[in-house]
Amino acid sequence: MFLIFGNPVSHSKSPLMHNYFFKKSNIKECYGRYKLENGEEIIDKFKELKIKGANVTVPHKEHAFKLADEVRGIAKEIGAVNTLVEENGKVIGYNTDAPGFLEAVKEFEYESVLIIGAGGTAKALSLVFPNAHILNRSEGRLQYFRNKGLKSFTWDEFKTNSYDLIINTTSAGLSDDNYPAPQNILKELFSKAKYAVDVIYGKETPFLKLAKQYNLKTKTGLDMLVYQGVLAMELFLGKELDKKKTAEIYFEILR
Ligand SMILES: NC(=O)c1ccc[n+]([C@@H]2O[C@H](COP(=O)([O-])OP(=O)(O)OC[C@H]3O[C@@H](n4cnc5c(N)ncnc54)[C@H](OP(=O)(O)O)[C@@H]3O)[C@@H](O)[C@H]2O)c1
Structure with a gap:
């Protein structure tokens, strides 16, 4: 049992x-x-x-x-x-949460990773993506990542870089139509990225819909x-x- x-x-x-x-x-x-x-x-x-x-x-x-x-x-x-x-x-x-995520993106070929969000899921994923950069709405939760030496930014500080894999770990889009970061940042990121993955499942979030407009390969949290x-x-x-x-x-x- x-x-x-x-x-x-x-x-x-x-x-x-x-x-x-x-x-x-x-x-x-x-x-x-x-x-x-x-x-x-x-x-x-x-x-x-x-x-x-x-x-x-x-x-x-x-x-x-x-x-x-x-x-x-x-x-x-x-x-x-x-x-x-x-x-x-x-x-x-x-x-098995973070290793499960890693297994789910096994067939993707990526080097650079951006994690959007700085909550519990982002913390766990940062352990399996130790070179990832972190982007979060507000400052407070970024200290954990900075202490671990991970490059971390709020929306205001962020200078759009190029990343292969963009992961949304926020709850934006779960029960609303919000994006996890301002649209102009996401559009610039998606124009240079290969993959976008959301941890939310049961729906296609605005984040993933936008990524598809840029022909990125996507996966939901399923x-x-x-x-x-x-x-x-x-x-x-x-x-x-x-x-x-x-x-x-x-x-x-x-x-
Ligand atoms: N697929 C799966 O198996 C799986 C497993 C675990 C979790 N999840 C999902 O992961 C999501 C996050 O869970 P969690 O426990 O990591 O949450 P959490 O610890 O509460 O963290 C939430 C994070 O999202 C950010 N955020 C929330 N609303 C936002 C918005 N409207 N715009 C931008 N940023 C926003 C917060 O930013 P601030 O710091 O600025 O507040 C924070 O960084 C949930 O939707 C959960 O269902 C899925």
Whole structure:
């Protein structure tokens, strides 16, 4: 038995995609959801429910990081855990969000990367794109990146450079028609870029619509969602999967 912890958790696509994968792969397992009010209880609850693995979503990723018996891989640097796996009675924490994004853009050929936004997702992605530049609406959240030596700009300071891959990690466009940066900046960026990727899924954002007008190759956040799921499934099953084939199964049920 596997499940996802979150609050709220009813919107999560994880049960749909992982149950479909189990069915298609003839694996006799099931995946549920658990609305967890108090994040401090996450590991006790995991053990009490005697589950083999779990995903963790907002707002419990930091709790899972803090409380897991052991944290492995990039989760240690990110400070957030989205996947928990039982191993010899211990609960091990991992993060497949940022590695999932990297896997989703594997076929792209890029050198320079611009991350728009400076929140939790941008922090995680900056660990898998250590040479990326950061562009954010306001100053406050940029300090984290500057401390790590990443070139970071507010809209006002930004002198448009040329980047191959532009990533929107802001929530602009999620439930409105906003762009994550002023249109004149985006237009100049897109005129020189090759790829634009959004982390928002379920819709084509104004950011991606504009990128398409400049003939960029684009991806929505669905690819990131799918590949974080594929990497989590590898951890759940304790074996490597054909990532592309597994992703196709997830896309089949999510598209
Ligand atoms: N596809 C996936 O699997 C996946 C995984 C994780 C997250 N996500 C998505 O990622 C998005 C961001 O999540 P998060 O947790 O990183 O958010 P967050 O920590 O709240 O950060 C939000 C960032 O967006 C900026 N921002 C918000 N509204 C903006 C606007 N209208 N114009 C310009 N900038 C704006 C903020 O700028 P300021 O600093 O100026 O406030 C901040 O840098 C959400 O839409 C979430 O659904 C997707």
